[in-house]
Amino acid sequence: MHRASDLQSRLDIALDIARVAGEVALRHFNSALSITLKDDASPVTIADQETEREIRNRLQSVFPQDGIYGEEYGGEGLERDTVWVIDPIDGTRSFIAGVPLFGLLMAMMRGGEAQIGICRLPALDQVYAAARGCGATLNGRRISASGQTELSRAMLFINEGEKIYASHPRVFDRLLSAGGLRRLSYDCQPHALVAAGQVDAVVDCGLKPYDYLPMVAIVQEAGGVITDWTGAALDFGSDGRVVTAATPELHAALLELLG
Known part of the structure; x- marks a missing residue:
């Protein structure tokens, strides 16, 4: 078990990192971008790379004991009990096309289980977040699934x-x-x-x-x-x-x- 107060504290720090990194991505949104194709033919831009570097650098500064696994720069310290998983721009094709539905994603895994999740949509100024045992929020307001069963x-x-x-x-x-x-x-x-x-x-x-x-x-x-x-x-x-x-x-x- 992990104390809710510890997870909430880590979530608050991660939310601040996501806010700053989201601003990095937004600076490149709707601008002329050089696009490179990865081995799997998926596109990557300087916005993806700069945003991930921002997240990684800040996480390593605050949580040097944790591992990190990201889309653009791979993994380090993956054998550690706590690992951060990051996608700097989920929806790079949408980002390139000027569609504002791209997201910045972060998870904190501990013991192989997701304890924290963040989905920030920078162009919409929306952030979905959760810490295990603390509920889920949208821009700080509690949210819940619909309850639809059929x-x-x-x-x-x-x-x-x-x-x-x-x-x-x-x-x-x-x-x-x-x-x-x-x-x-x-x-x-x-x-x-x-x-x-x-x-x-x-x-x-x-x-x-x-x-x-x-x-x-x-x-x-x-x-x-x-x-x-x-x-x-x-x-x-x-x-x-x-x-x-x-x-x-x-x-x-x-x-x-x-x-």
């Missing part, structure tokens, strides 16, 4: 739909007829919207640990459920297929659909 009435977001279609075409077809209202979506915001009670469920695919681990504490502390497609807890070794739901009942219905 898939037939749920607002369902299908995230990264082309990835789901390419790897699981039959699942994609079933998703298109599921729920009361469906939307195709991208990036981290849909999972945060489940925590805020504005969306009932999200099905996602092709994610990396720095994409999904920051959302775990936020969703769970808001009363929601977030797992892989088999219902297993998310960790560093998960396969990147993620389902987020407002309630256990809705989550179970989605697992049946995904099976």
